[in-house]
Amino acid sequence: AQSVTQPDIHITVSEGASLELRCNYSYGATPYLFWYVQSPGQGLQLLLKYFSGDTLVQGIKGFEAEFKRSQSSFNLRKPSVHWSDAAEYVCAVGTGNQFYFGTGTSLTVIP
Amino acid sequence: DSGVTQTPKHLITATGQRVTLRCSPRSGDLSVYWYQQSLDQGLQFLIQYYNGEERAKGNILERFSAQQFPDLHSELNLSSLELGDSALYFCASSGPTGANVLTFGAGSRLTVL
Numbered sequence: 001a002q003s004v005t006q007p008d009i010h011i012t013v014s015e016g017a018s019l020e021l022r023c024n025y026s027y028g029a030t031p032y033l034f035w036y037v038q039s040p041g042q043g044l045q046l047l048l049k050y051f052s053g054d055t056l057v058q059g060i061k062g063f064e065a066e067f068k069r070s071q072s073s074f075n076l077r078k079p080s081v082h083w084s085d086a087a088e089y090v091c092a093v094g095t096g097n098q099f100y101f102g103t104g105t106s107l108t109v110i111p
Numbered sequence: 112d113s114g115v116t117q118t119p120k121h122l123i124t125a126t127g128q129r130v131t132l133r134c135s136p137r138s139g140d141l142s143v144y145w146y147q148q149s150l151d152q153g154l155q156f157l158i159q160y161y162n163g164e165e166r167a168k169g170n171i172l173e174r175f176s177a178q179q180f181p182d183l184h185s186e187l188n189l190s191s192l193e194l195g196d197s198a199l200y201f202c203a204s205s206g207p208t209g210a211n212v213l214t215f216g217a218g219s220r221l222t223v224l
Contacts, residue, residue: 032211034212034213041217042217043113043201043216044201044215045113045215046212046213046214090153090154094212094213097142097161097166097167097211098156098167099156100156101146101154102153103153104153
């Protein structure tokens, strides 16, 4: 069965520091991969997506993610975190018309 | 604004009651998905409609039902509400063909007292 694992429930980083959020998936073929950001009281906003091709994808707000087939991973990165990046980050896998979501990683940014 | 509209944003009701949540998909999208997000839990898939027909069903309780109307808006009906039904309910829509991407609404927060 398809599944998405985000091993880190909560991460705290200092403003200006780099960030990497982990995401692992279980799926027999190459899935569509997504990262969403959810701010309090808001819906989920798409940060970036991977369908095929270049395994390093760029998204909005300075985020990028790298698909590693051998590790079944799609980790999200940002070189320098801003205080406004504090939010919940959710990784998702799409297979056909179905989508599977991780439980999210809550990011706290300290000044 | 994502283009997906959900109403109401907040709803407080009592156990045993029935509520209806409404979703208007993004213009041109034919699929509507409903998800439940409880405290400290990930998104739980409830049900999907495509152009008015039920396409897939997830962990939706029998007390819950949904439909998609000819104008493509969708409603999620929750009945005999229990305390445990308190959650954020998200609607998302996706396009008609190809590699679909979900666009989410802002959610409806249901509190059952």
